Amino acid sequence: MPVLIANRRFRRALVRKEEELSLSAGRAGLRSHIARAWLHGALWPPIISTDVRRYCTMSELPKLPLSYRDIDGWEYFAVEPPEWLYHYTTLTNAGHIFKSKSLWLTKIQYLNDETELKIAITCFRRAIEAAIEIEPDEGKRELYRRTADQVDSFEQTNICVGSFCDSGDLLSQWRSYGSSGGGVALGFRGARLSEIQKRGYLNVWRCVYDPEKQNRLAQGLVRQLARSYDLLRAHAGGELSEQLKTALIERFSTTFLRVAPVFKNEHFAEEREWRVVTVPMKSDDPNYRAIVSDEWVAQVYILTFDPPPGRKHDFIGRVTIGPTTSPERVCSTLKIFAMKEDFEPIECSKSAIPFRG
Helix, strand or coil, rough: CCCCHHHHHHHHHHHHHHHHHCCCCCCCHHHHHHHHHHHCCCCEEEEEEEEEEHHHHHHHHHCCCCHHHHCCHHHCCCCCCCEEEEEEEEHHHHHHHHHHEEEEEEEHHHHCCCCCCHHHHHHHHHHHHHHHHHCCHHHHHHHHHHHHHHHHHHHCCCCCEEEEEECCHHHHHHHHHHHCEEEEEEEEEHHHHHHHHHCCEEEEEEEEECCCHHHHHHHHHHHHHHHHHHHHHHHCCCCCCCHHHHHHHHHHHHHHHHHHEEEHHHHHHHCCCCEEEEECCCCCCEEEEEEEECCCEEEEEEEECCCCCCCEEEEEEEEEEEECCCCHHHHHHHHHHHCCCEEEECCEEEEECCCCC
């Protein structure tokens, strides 16, 4: 079989497999996955070009330390959620959450804090520039520079987050959601939030406010990139090809983007925030939506919850009624509302903070 024909058939089948699998690991990850399947299958063309072989070598790479657990300082954010995490919101939004059995996760660029992601990017840039200054290896310095040049584009990625707090009666939160006496804190079960991490495209993480810890995480990310580069170069027996460098940066970027949303401005530490953080989502995902109204525009990912087998919904189990003139009426109404929406009975309490209307 001529080389050109083998290449064309291989590439066409590769594209078909990409469309069929619709994996979220990125193009390099897709080609790696497909190439591995082909290497062990019967469809491998007997004669292929060097370019096609480069795709296939991705399947033979050593295991790289690119998990979030390979980052020095991962224990700052990747901890088991507490028994309850509270989502502060308005009564109107609370009704929507009960009715839809879902939570809107907002694209990070649409949150109130305009510095979202910028803190992580700034910390990472500072750490990688310091590493460039002391790194004797030109190949590694070049990798650092290419990675640093790419991070600015991260701000436009479709990472979506949902905000929680480990306290159900926090004054700073009521100031945001309860100024008119219409705020509530929905108590989500930590165990149910832990379960959704098994879906593979999101995590529940505690935010990091301390600048020293943030810097340690950023330096850990740089070391993670360096260790991965060293492993790849040892595996290749010399300098890396452009394809391998690009693949490494793409895979590292995925890890960076999953961790970056936990970096928060130290002045917001009293919020004690936890976050549900997605991987970068595709715009054509059925649950990824654009919201357009006279009041606001936003992009969101709709996170749905299923009831336990044979039971009613229980991902929300308690509610704190914010400072208001009539907390008893709100509490009584919400209990009935939740029951009508097929929820297990919810606990309801009122804020200890006095209402100042």
